[in-house]
Amino acid sequence: MINVRTLEPGTRVALTDGSTVEIVSNPKDGIWVFARYLSSPRDTSLVGTEEMVFAQDMVEIQTTP
Amino acid sequence: MAIAGKRRYTGGLVDVAAGQISREIFVSDEIYAEELERVFTRAWLFVGHESQIPKPGDYFVSGMGEESVILCRDREDRVHVFLNSCRHRGMKVCRYDEGNTPVFTCPYHGWSYATDGKLVGVPYFREAYHSKLDRSQFGLVEVAQLEIYKGTVWATWDPSAPSFLEYLGEFRRYLDLALDAWDGREGGTEVLGGVQKWLIPCNWKFPAENFSGDSYHNISHRSVDLVGIGPSGSGRRDMRERLIGRRLQICFPDRGHQTGAYVLPNEEPTPPAYQHSPVVSEYFRRCEEQRRERLGAWGRVTGAPGELFPNTALHPRQPRSIAVWHPRGAHRTEVWRWYLVDADAPPEVKDFLRQYYIRYSGPAGLTEQDDMENWNYAHAASRGTIARRHPYSYEQGLGFEVENYEWEGLRIPGTVMDVTDSKSSEHNLRNFYRRWAQFMDANSWDELATWRRRP
Ligand code: FES
Ligand SMILES: [Fe+2]
Numbered sequence: 058m059i060n061v062r063t064l065e066p067g068t069r070v071a072l073t074d075g076s077t078v079e080i081v082s083n084p085k086d087g088i089w090v091f092a093r094y095l096s097s098p099r100d101t102s103l104v105g106t107e108e109m110v111f112a113q114d115m116v117e118i119q120t121t122p
Numbered sequence: 123m124a125i126a127g128k129r130r131y132t133g134g135l136v137d138v139a140a141g142q143i144s145r146e147i148f149v150s151d152e153i154y155a156e157e158l159e160r161v162f163t164r165a166w167l168f169v170g171h172e173s174q175i176p177k178p179g180d181y182f183v184s185g186m187g188e189e190s191v192i193l194c195r196d197r198e199d200r201v202h203v204f205l206n207s208c209r210h211r212g213m214k215v216c217r218y219d220e221g222n223t224p225v226f227t228c229p230y231h232g233w234s235y236a237t238d239g240k241l242v243g244v245p246y247f248r249e250a251y252h253s254k255l256d257r258s259q260f261g262l263v264e265v266a267q268l269e270i271y272k273g274t275v276w277a278t279w280d281p282s283a284p285s286f287l288e289y290l291g292e293f294r295r296y297l298d299l300a301l302d303a304w305d306g307r308e309g310g311t312e313v314l315g316g317v318q319k320w321l322i323p324c325n326w327k328f329p330a331e332n333f334s335g336d337s338y339h340n341i342s343h344r345s346v347d348l349v350g351i352g353p354s355g356s357g358r359r360d361m362r363e364r365l366i367g368r369r370l371q372i373c374f375p376d377r378g379h380q381t382g383a384y385v386l387p388n389e390e391p392t393p394p395a396y397q398h399s400p401v402v403s404e405y406f407r408r409c410e411e412q413r414r415e416r417l418g419a420w421g422r423v424t425g426a427p428g429e430l431f432p433n434t435a436l437h438p439r440q441p442r443s444i445a446v447w448h449p450r451g452a453h454r455t456e457v458w459r460w461y462l463v464d465a466d467a468p469p470e471v472k473d474f475l476r477q478y479y480i481r482y483s484g485p486a487g488l489t490e491q492d493d494m495e496n497w498n499y500a501h502a503a504s505r506g507t508i509a510r511r512h513p514y515s516y517e518q519g520l521g522f523e524v525e526n527y528e529w530e531g532l533r534i535p536g537t538v539m540d541v542t543d544s545k546s547s548e549h550n551l552r553n554f555y556r557r558w559a560q561f562m563d564a565n566s567w568d569e570l571a572t573w574r575r576r577p
Contacts, residue, residue, distance in 0.1 A: 086227035089234050089243050109225075109243045111232060 061112040062087045067122030070115045074099045077119065078110055088112050131559035138556045141517030141548070145504045147558075148325040154452035161432050161561045162187030164280045164570070166289045168434040168446050169193050169203050171460060172273045173312040179222045179237055185448045185456070186277065191265070192216050192226065193275055196238040201270060203277045204239050204262035215262070226262070235262050272301040272309040274444070282567045290430075291573065292535040293379040296372070299425035300438035303464045304406065306413035306421065311442075312465040314476055319458050320485040322494050324501035326433055326447040326455040327558070332493060333427045333435035333445070334380045335371045335550030337541070338518070342496055346488045351481050352440075353474070354397035358482060358489050359440035362393035363424050368529050372536040373550045376573045378557025380536075380550035381428025381436065388422070388530045395440075402474045405467065419532045429550075431557050441479040453501065459484055516555070519547030 061083075064070070068080045070092070076099065078092035092110045097103040135144040135153075147153055167186045170193045174182045181194035183206060190206035192215075208215050213230035216223075225242065227234040234243030239262040244255060265277040269286035276286050283289065290297060303310030322329075332339070346358045354360050363384040373380035386392065392410040396402040414421035425438025435445040441461065448456040461479045463472050483490045503509060519539060527538035539547045564570045 082224070084224045084227070086223075086225065086234070088227045088229070088232045088245075089225065091224075109234065111243070111245045113245065 059112070059115050059118060061090060061115065064090055064118075065122055069095065069119040070110075071117040071119055072110065072114045073116055074114070076103070078108075081107055090115075129559075129563040131562040132556075136555050136559035136562075137513075138516070138552045138559070141515060141520050141552065142513040143516055143555055144513050145510045147555075148327060148501065149452060149505045149510060151452050153562075154325075154449070157558075157562060158187050158449065160564075161558065162449065164278065164283060164561065164567065165432050166267075166269075166276050166278045166283065166286050167432075168430070168444060169275045169277050171313045171462075172201065172270055172275060173465070174220065175201070177222065179224060180220075181216065181223060181226075181237070182220045183216055183218065185446075185458075186265075186279070188449055190214060191277075192262075194237050196236070197224075198238070200238070201268065201275060202237070202239060203265045203268055203275070204235075205264075207263070208233055209241065209260040209262070233260075239264055272298070273311060274301060280567065284567065284571055288571075289377065290379070291374055291377045293374050293377055293381075293430065295420075295535055296379075296381045296383065296425065296428055296438070297430065297436065299383075299423070300436045300442060300444065300462065303466075304409035304413065305464075306409075306416035310465055311462040314461040314463040314472060314479070317458050317460050318480075318484040319456060321450065322455050322457060322498055323453060324455055324494075324497040325452055326449045327554075328497035328501060329435065329445070329447045329455065329457065329493070330429055330433055331551045331554055332497065333437075334429040334554040335373075335382050335427070335547075337369075337371075337382065338546040338548070339493075339496065342492050343489055346492060349488065351478075351488055353399075353402070353478050354395060360393070360395035360397075362395075366390060366393070367422075367424075368540055369542045370527070370534060371539040371541055371547050371550045372534060373553035374536050375553055375556065378431030378554060378560075379429065380553050382426030382550075383534070384424040384426060385529055385532060385534065386422040386424070388419075390422075392424070396474070399470070399474050401468070401470045405471045409464075422532060423534075429554060431554065432561070437483070441475070441482045443479065443483055445483075453505070457485075516548045516552050519544060519549050520552070522547070523549050 062085050064080050066080050076097040077095045081091045083090045089109045093107050094103040169184045170182050175195045178195050178197050184191050184193050192204045192206050206214050208228040210233050213228050215226040215228045225234045232245040236242045241257045241260045266281040268277045350356045352359050367384045367386040370383045396406050428436040433447040437443045443461045445459045450456050524538050527534045539549045541547050
């Protein structure tokens with residue numbers, strides 16, 4: 058399981074819906090991060106947008122900065 | 123207990139005209155529940171100081187009545203006060219005392235709020251709520267009115283309350299004695315160190331009435347005076363003013379605020395103070411000189427303890443601080459004390475004052491310990507079935523108040539009691555309870571804003 062509090066900006070993370078996001082900033086509340094979509098099979102219009110991403114939606118760290 | 127034909131409190135449990143007040147208003151759990159509603163949701167309450175949240179994202183968790191609130195500065199630099207309770211199931215969204223954050227995230231199910239109060243994160247918004255929850259309806263609950271006055275932050279839950287300045291009325295002059303720089307420049311004070319917080323086993327009105335102007339209890343501070351904790355080495359503070367000036371008790375009957383004050387004779391310079399340190403005493407000598415130049419006759423007025431209705435106490439001079447008596451049940455009070463200092467005072471002055479302030483006030487302060495002992499035991503001894511049958515006496519000085527008081531060319535705003543010769547009066551205490559009873563009886567601010575009804 059990912060310790061969300063330790064995710065640094067630039068880290069790439071895979072989500073439950075198959076999307077990949079890159080961490081923009083981390084409020085370190087252990088629940089949310091601010092991230093930018095790099096890909097989204099669910100909705101391609103999300104690519105490039107920034108959203109708050111919920112900890113339980115993050116499944117795997119892909120790369121660290 | 124209520125007397126037929128009269129309101130329950132005014133002239134009933136609170137009989138100011140006769141100088142008698144029932145112990146029930148201090149020890150009854152039902153009356154306590156009623157005052158949370160009728161006093162604390164309608165009055166203006168002190169929340170904190172701007173210097174505690176200088177940067178965007180800074181927050182300080184404070185309280186209004188029994189409720190936890192968040193004082194914070196949003197990303198656009200606007201100051202807010204929010205109820206510290208999640209809109210989903212009520213969890214405290216901020217469990218720290220102070221800090222800096224981009225969001226307040228609820229630890230229970232993870233709803234997340236921006237520093238402007240907007241609900242910005244809802245877990246499984248798309249999946250579980252099918253994107254249907256109207257997030258704009260579920261931001262943090264914000265106070266109805268907020269005012270920043272010379273750095274201090276005040277708020278009320280009541281949208282129909284008058285503005286803070288109207289609520290203050292002419293008492294503003296006395297609040298300024300605590301908030302203006304020592305040399306008389308407007309504002310210019312900041313919070314020194316952290317906020318002291320501690321619990322005491324008594325009703326919040328015991329300390330509130332004490333700070334309203336109970337100088338009768340000076341006797342109970344005699345041991346501190348003997349120890350000589352004062353900043354010049356004797357007494358508990360520098361007291362020469364009371365030997366050469368007039369000692370006044372001043373109140374505002376329509377507002378419920380009251381304070382003590384000293385007025386120096388014309389042409390008389392402010393007596394030397396803080397003589398334990400040459401640097402500090404020189405700092406204050408220069409400030410007092412400039413204050414007299416800047417303020418003219420009003421510079422002859424020196425502040426003494428006061429109470430801004432309902433639960434904010436002022437200590438404008440020595441030690442300069444603001445206290446809030448947070449109600450925590452009928453039988454418990456949480457005291458929060460903020461210490462104030464000129465923001466641009468030299469470090470040596472701030473350090474000297476810090477040492478003096480904590481020697482005097484706070485849970486370890488010698489003077490405050492005397493007070494707490496009195497309030498705590500008075501409360502405990504008033505709870506019994508027999509004790510409750512016997513009202514307290516507030517008759518001291520009844521009928522000797524003066525309007526339009528003037529001394530050596532200086533008119534003093536408010537209703538004044540000159541206690542230079544009489545030594546003491548309970549007229550400020552009666553004023554506090556008169557207003558408290560009005561709040562308990564009145565159904566709206568239309569009734570409470572009595573000054574608006576005058577021709
Ligand atoms: S109580 Fe806050 S998210 Fe449920
Ligand atoms: Fe005292």
